Amino acid sequence: MRWVLDHAGELLDTTWEHLGLALIPVLVGLLISVPLGWAAHRWRAARAILVPASSLLYTIPSLALFVLMPLLLGTRILDPLNVQAALTIYTVALLVRSVADALDAVPGETIAAATAVGYGAVRRFFAVELPLSLPVLIAGVRVAAVSNISLVSVGAIIGVGGLGFYLTHGSQLSPPNYAEIVAGLVLIVVLALVVDALLVVLGRWLTPWTRARGRVVTA
Amino acid sequence: MIEFQAVTKTYPDGTVAVDRLDLTIEDGRITVFVGPSGCGKTTSLRMINRMIDPTSGTIRLNGADVRESAPAKLRRGIGYVIQHAGLFPHRTVIDNVATVPVLNGTGRRAARARAAELLELVGLPAGLAKRYPAQLSGGQQQRVGVARALAADPPVLLMDEPFSAVDPIVRDDLQQQLLRLQSELGKTIVFVTHDIDEAIKLGDKVAVLRVGGTLAQYDTPSALLAKPADEFVASFVGRDRGYRALGFLAAKGIELAPVAKVPLGTEVGAARGRLEGGWAIVVDERDRPAGWVSADLLSSLDSSAKLEATDLISGGSLYQVDAEAGGTAGTLRNALDAALSSPSQLGIAVDADGAVVGGISADTVLAALGAARESGEVPV
Amino acid sequence: MNIFEQVWSWLTDPDNWTRSINGPGIPYHVLKHLQYTGVAILIAALIAVPLGIYIGHTGRGSFLVVGIANSFRAIPELGLLILLVLAMGIALAVEAVTIALVSLAIPPLLAGTYAGIRNVDRDVVDAARGMGMREWDVVWRVELPIALPLILGGLRAATLQVIATASIAAFVSLDGLGRFVIDGRAFGADGGYAMMAGGAVLIAALAIAVELVLAGVQRLAVSPGLQTRRMRRRVARVWAQPKLITAEESS
Numbered sequence: 001m002r003w004v005l006d007h008a009g010e011l012l013d014t015t016w017e018h019l020g021l022a023l024i025p026v027l028v029g030l031l032i033s034v035p036l037g038w039a040a041h042r043w044r045a046a047r048a049i050l051v052p053a054s055s056l057l058y059t060i061p062s063l064a065l066f067v068l069m070p071l072l073l074g075t076r077i078l079d080p081l082n083v084q085a086a087l088t089i090y091t092v093a094l095l096v097r098s099v100a101d102a103l104d105a106v107p108g109e110t111i112a113a114a115t116a117v118g119y120g121a122v123r124r125f126f127a128v129e130l131p132l133s134l135p136v137l138i139a140g141v142r143v144a145a146v147s148n149i150s151l152v153s154v155g156a157i158i159g160v161g162g163l164g165f166y167l168t169h170g171s172q173l174s175p176p177n178y179a180e181i182v183a184g185l186v187l188i189v190v191l192a193l194v195v196d197a198l199l200v201v202l203g204r205w206l207t208p209w210t211r212a213r214g215r216v217v218t219a
Numbered sequence: 220m221i222e223f224q225a226v227t228k229t230y231p232d233g234t235v236a237v238d239r240l241d242l243t244i245e246d247g248r249i250t251v252f253v254g255p256s257g258c259g260k261t262t263s264l265r266m267i268n269r270m271i272d273p274t275s276g277t278i279r280l281n282g283a284d285v286r287e288s289a290p291a292k293l294r295r296g297i298g299y300v301i302q303h304a305g306l307f308p309h310r311t312v313i314d315n316v317a318t319v320p321v322l323n324g325t326g327r328r329a330a331r332a333r334a335a336e337l338l339e340l341v342g343l344p345a346g347l348a349k350r351y352p353a354q355l356s357g358g359q360q361q362r363v364g365v366a367r368a369l370a371a372d373p374p375v376l377l378m379d380e381p382f383s384a385v386d387p388i389v390r391d392d393l394q395q396q397l398l399r400l401q402s403e404l405g406k407t408i409v410f411v412t413h414d415i416d417e418a419i420k421l422g423d424k425v426a427v428l429r430v431g432g433t434l435a436q437y438d439t440p441s442a443l444l445a446k447p448a449d450e451f452v453a454s455f456v457g458r459d460r461g462y463r464a465l466g467f468l469a470a471k472g473i474e475l476a477p478v479a480k481v482p483l484g485t486e487v488g489a490a491r492g493r494l495e496g497g498w499a500i501v502v503d504e505r506d507r508p509a510g511w512v513s514a515d516l517l518s519s520l521d522s523s524a525k526l527e528a529t530d531l532i533s534g535g536s537l538y539q540v541d542a543e544a545g546g547t548a549g550t551l552r553n554a555l556d557a558a559l560s561s562p563s564q565l566g567i568a569v570d571a572d573g574a575v576v577g578g579i580s581a582d583t584v585l586a587a588l589g590a591a592r593e594s595g596e597v598p599v
Numbered sequence: 600m601n602i603f604e605q606v607w608s609w610l611t612d613p614d615n616w617t618r619s620i621n622g623p624g625i626p627y628h629v630l631k632h633l634q635y636t637g638v639a640i641l642i643a644a645l646i647a648v649p650l651g652i653y654i655g656h657t658g659r660g661s662f663l664v665v666g667i668a669n670s671f672r673a674i675p676e677l678g679l680l681i682l683l684v685l686a687m688g689i690a691l692a693v694e695a696v697t698i699a700l701v702s703l704a705i706p707p708l709l710a711g712t713y714a715g716i717r718n719v720d721r722d723v724v725d726a727a728r729g730m731g732m733r734e735w736d737v738v739w740r741v742e743l744p745i746a747l748p749l750i751l752g753g754l755r756a757a758t759l760q761v762i763a764t765a766s767i768a769a770f771v772s773l774d775g776l777g778r779f780v781i782d783g784r785a786f787g788a789d790g791g792y793a794m795m796a797g798g799a800v801l802i803a804a805l806a807i808a809v810e811l812v813l814a815g816v817q818r819l820a821v822s823p824g825l826q827t828r829r830m831r832r833r834v835a836r837v838w839a840q841p842k843l844i845t846a847e848e849s850s
Contacts, residue, residue, distance in 0.1 A: 059810045060803040061763035067780055067799035070792075071602055077792060101835075146672050153675040157770055158784060158795075164677060168770070171681045181685070185678035192673035270729060294731035305726030308830060309744040309822035319730050351824030367730070377729075 003179040011166075015187055018162035021155070022148040023195070025084050026141060029091025036092065037099020038125075047100060054093040062086065062151045066158055083155040083162075090151070091144045098140030102133030135210060138203035142196055149192045153184075163188050220246050221267060221375070221407065226276035228262055228432070236262040237432035239276070244424075246374075249401060249408040251422035253415055255455070259432030260411045264377055267409065268297045280375070295323060298368030298376040298406075302384050304360040306352040312363050313338070313348040319371040330370075337366040340403075342396055358389035362396070369404075378410045382417065394421060415456055419443070419463070427452050441467035465552035465588070473554060473587050475540075475568050475577030481526065483509060488522035498563035501531055506574035508567050510534055534567060535560025538579055541571040551591070555584040605793040610800060623774075625801065632775040632805060635693075635765045639700035640758055647705045648750065651712025655746070656738055661713070668710040676703060676764040684771040696768045703764055704757040711753015715746025718837050748825055748834045751817045758809060766802050776802045 004011070040047040069075065069082035106129050114128045156164025166184030170177040204210070221244040228237040237259040244250045252260035265271045266278055269290045278285045285293060306315050316334035321327060338348060341362040352360055361381060368376055382390045398421065401408065412418055418425045419440040426437045429451060436448040444464040447453035453460070479499035481490050490512060493499055497514045510531025520530065538557035539548035547553045557566025558581040565578040609615060617624045654660045679702070683695040719742050727741045728734075743750075769777030779798025783791045824830070 056807065059759060059806050061759075061766045061806055063763070063766045063777065063780060064799040064802040064806070067795050068803070071606065071796055077795075143672065150673060150675045153677050154767060156677065157767060157781065164675070167675070167678050167681050171685060171771075176685055178685070181678070181681060185675065185682065188675045188678060189673050196673070268729060270725070291731045291733045294729055296731075299726065299729035301722060301726055301729070303720075303722045305720070305722035305724075307723060307727070307741060307745075308720075308824050309747075310824065322731060322736070351822075351827065353824060353827040353829050364726075 001179065003177065004183050007183075011183065011187065014161065014163055014165065015191065018149070018152055018164075018188070018191065019195075021080060021083055021152045021160070021162050022087065023145060025087035025091050026145050026148060028084075029088045029095055029144065030141060032088070033092050033095035033099050034130075037096045038103060040096060040100040041103040050096055051100070054096050057089055058093040062090070062154050063157060065089065066155055066160070078159050080155075080160050082158075083152060083160045087148045087151060091148065094144050094147075095137075095140050098136060099133070102136035102140075103129055105136065106132045131207070134207050135203065138199060138206070142199045142203075145195050145199060146192045149188060149195060153188055163191075220244065220279075220281060221409070222277075222279040223263070224277045224279065226263070226266060226273045226278060228259070228266065228271065229274045235432055237266070237273070240432065240434055242426060242434060242437050244407065244409060246407045247405045248423040249397075249410055249421055251410045251412060251418040251425045252428060253412055253418040253425055253455075254428035254435075255413065255430055257430045258428035260413075260428050261379055262432070263428075264379055264409055264411045267375075268294050268299060268377060295319060295371065296373050296375070298371075298373045300361075300364050300368045300376070300378040300381045302380045304352075304364035304381075306360055306363055306367070308352050311349050311351055312343075312355070315352065315363060316367045316370050318367060323371060334366070334370060337369055338363075340369070340400065341366045356389075357385045358393060361385060361393060365397070365400075369406075374407055376406045376408045378408060380411055380413065383412065383414070390417075397421065419466075427455060462552065462555075465555060466547045466550050468551040468588070468591055469549055470538075470551050470554045470584070470587060473579065473583060475579055476565065476583070478565060478567065478575065478578035480506075480575060481512065483528065484525050486522070487517055487520045487524050487526060490526060491517050491522075496563070496565075498565070500534070500563075500567055500575060500578075501526060502575055505572070507572075508534055508537070508569065508575050511562050513563070532562050534562065536566075537573075538566050538568040539571075540568050540576060551584055551588060554579050554587075555581060558584060602792065602796075606796040606800065609793040609797040615797075628774055628776050628778055629801070629805060631773075632762070632765055632777075632802075633809075635696065635700060635768065635773070635775060636758065636761045636809075639697055639704055639761050639765075640754070642697070643701045643704035643708055643757060643761075644754070646701075647708035647753075648712050651709045651750075651753075652716055652738060652743070655713045655716025656742060661717075664709055664713045668706045671703065671706040674703075677767055677770070679703070680764070680767060680771050689772060692772050696765075696771060696773055700761050700764055704761050707756035707760060708750075708753045711756065712746065712750050714837055715749030715753075716742050718749065718833075719745045744822060745825065747821050748817065749837060751813070751820065752834075755810065755813045755817075758813060759806065762802075762806050762809060776805060 036050060040050045065086040066082055069085050070077050070079070073081065073085060075081050110128060110132065111124070114124045119127060152162045153164030153167060155162060156168045163184045166180045170180030170184065173180075223240045223242050226237055226240045227235070229235050240259070240263060252263060254260050262271055266273050267280070267285065269285055272286065280293075306312075307318070310318075313331050313334045316337055317327070317330035320330035320333055325333070335345065335348060338345065343359060343362050343366070347355065347359065352363070355363065361384075364381065382393050385393065394417065410418075410421060422440055424437065425440055425443055427435045427443070429435045436443060436452045438446075441464060443452070443456060444460050444467070447456055447460075479493055479495040481493055481499045481501050483501055483503055490499065491514070494512075494514055494517070499512055501509050501512055503509050509528055510533050512526065512531060516530070516532060536553075536556050538554045541548060554566060554568075557568070558564065558579050559566075561567065565580055567575055568577045568579050570576050615624055616626060651664070654664055676699070679699045680696060683699050684692050687695040723741065723745070724737060727737045732740065765775050766777040766780070768775050769781040776798055779801070780795050783794030783796075783798060785791070786794060818826070825834075
């Protein structure tokens with residue numbers, strides 16, 4: 001406990017660092033996944049390529065991807081960009097499928113109605129299809145965010161920052177600093193749970209129609 | 220024989236699904252349970268094979284209380300067909316049908332041979348045997364379901380809205396098939412439906428149940444149509460009761476009127492001379508009706524032209540004289556409908572091959588109805 | 600030579616296939632990796648599959664499944680490994696890691712089995728009972744074969760998770776392909792990165808190879824009647840609920 005209080009400032013900084021490492025890939029990944037997912041939804045050929053490719057990428061263990069990133073990006077080994085790039089790839093691999101399925105799930109009649117009312121294709125996408133796919137999308141984003149927060153800690157093995165540092169550093173001391181390890185672990189888990197909860201709230205706020213309960217009674 | 224003795228089913232939340240049901244289901248007949256949602260028809264059916272157990276009362280199968288047998292053993296001797304067939308998606312059609320015989324210990328080859336026979340019996344092509352249920356249409360799946368239920372040759376067959384999930388044309392086909400099967404096999408069938416027309420069409424006896432699980436009337440279909448027990452049954456049976464009841468009266472001894480027949484390809488000029496009452500029926504080379512011609516129609520055509528199918532006025536329904544053809548064939552209803560729907564007001568009567576044998580007018584039908592009443596054929 | 604060439608030469612150096620810095624060569628570590636994975640999956644399956652069948656078939660305790668499946672995603676693998684090894688002592692490192700691997704494998708297997716059993720058409724189960732199958736027959740002859748695609752999907756997700764975590768096990772002194780990554784890092788600039796990257800390539804290759812084998816097993820083991828397009832779409836829809844399962848669809 002002493003240790004935690006002593007290092008409170010440092011812990012907080014590292015937590016922010018960890019968040020950045022985990023969540024920026026989610027954001028970037030989402031931005032990449034939406035058009036890719038739309039392509040997979042729209043064209044069968046695109047789906048036939050994108051879905052297996054995503055599955056394949058998702059199969060590669062995170063450690064391997066972190067280590068191989070410098071090879072592919074030309075960065076230094078310790079560059080945090082490696083972790084972010086790898087996590088972006090994971091996020092895209094996860095979300096492309098989510099986006100495609102979510103768009104598939106929008107009822108055909110709704111789209112037809114929107115077109116009949118006079119929406120052009122682009123406007124319709126943003127006004128109708130995207131909002132209706134939000135629930136599934138948000139669920140996917142939650143999985144991506146929580147997974148990423150957990151996976152960033154693996155980066156500690158190759159020396160990239162984040163709360164994983166406390167896990168590796170604390171365990172390599174002699175005797176091991178349990179306070180440090182536990183602090184790191186607890187913070188990571190709490191961070192994941194908090195982010196998940198915030199995303200749930202965000203999701204509910206963005207989709208008021210899913211919250212509606214009860215029926216309107218006409219007199 | 221299946222007996223319901225004061226059978227009641229209540230649920231913990233207080234709903235009464237079946238309320239002191241008392242009735243006897245005769246062997247070798249189709250008995251239909253019909254009624255609106257919540258009348259307990261499916262619950263009652265499922266108590267026969269112990270899928271549900273009654274809260275009180277007894278169900279006897281050939282004298283023995285069904286609760287005395289272990290459920291699994293009891294069910295092996297009872298066929299069970301449900302609305303969406305419930306076929307095993309992971310097994311081929313033939314293996315689906317062979318399920319109960321295999322469970323009972325029959326060797327796989329013998330069971331499959333039997334299954335093949337049954338597939339033929341329900342009218343499915345042999346090529347379907349190796350397919351999987353997901354590759355079949357709804358109607359085909361339903362037939363497989365029936366075949367599966369019959370595989371172990373059970374004396375009793377329970378059917379829970381088996382034809383409700385298919386479209387009307389397929390449903391009609393399946394109903395006909397069931398009646399054909401029954402005439403061959405003579406099983407004791409208990410059939411549940413919410414469709415009163417289906418009940419009347421299929422049932423030898425029909426039990427109409429009310430919401431709350433009480434029996435409103437248990438009678439033959441014609442009695443149901445002619446003498447509904449109360450307001451509920453009358454309104455459930457629906458409109459045009461009188462007309463539909465005609466479907467149960469055989470049109471025996473109805474005299475057919477002669478009708479002017481003109482073959483296709485006759486010259487228009489010649490045809491004009493053959494009209495009777497301003498109309499003639501045009502027939503094909505096998506004497507089957509193709510359509511009508513009237514005086515007005517012929518006057519608009521060139522005299523030397525030959526009559527073609529595209530010139531004709533389409534006719535109404537046909538009065539099938541041969542009652543063996545099934546459905547309402549050979550009944551007063553069939554005859555009356557032919558007369559009413561014909562453009563010339565003369566219904567066309569055809570024989571089993573579809574060839575025109577004469578005409579029938581509405582007046583003749585009503586006269587026949589009067590005669591039937593006098594001779595006591597119509598329930599009063 | 601550039602970095603690609605370095606990695607390539609590390610991978611193709613015959614020496615590395617017989618021995619490495621700290622001892623045995625590549626084949627040994629591949630086998631060790633597979634051994635850790637296999638043992639953990641086996642134990643996890645023995646626990647999760649019967650449990651999933653019971654909960655799915657009877658419907659009791661379903662809250663357990665959803666709770667476990669969701670919450671385990673938030674636990675960092677590295678932290679779990681470190682804590683368990685420290686708690687049990689370095690002498691029991693293998694056992695500790697096995698426990699960690701098993702607990703990471705159980706959620707996807709449990710979720711997949713539960714989802715599989717639960718998603719068997721109720722009509723099919725009703726028909727099976729109605730034709731006189733006993734409860735045991737219903738589970739064994741009907742529910743399980745139909746649930747197989749989702750169960751195998753859970754198996755694949757679990758195997759993926761375990762292979763990935765086994766890659767990190769080297770950090771807590773175990774063998775396996777992660778050894779090359781850890782050792783390579785310690786080695787530093789001179790040829791160290793080549794070893795790390797070589798190890799990473801091997802890890803990725805192993806993961807992909809195992810995944811392909813399991814996909815093949817799935818294709819062979821699952822009844823063709825469940826592999827028609829209509830049925831595959833049904834399975835994919837369940838699988839795609841991210842709440843329940845982590846990895847991608849079974850193809």
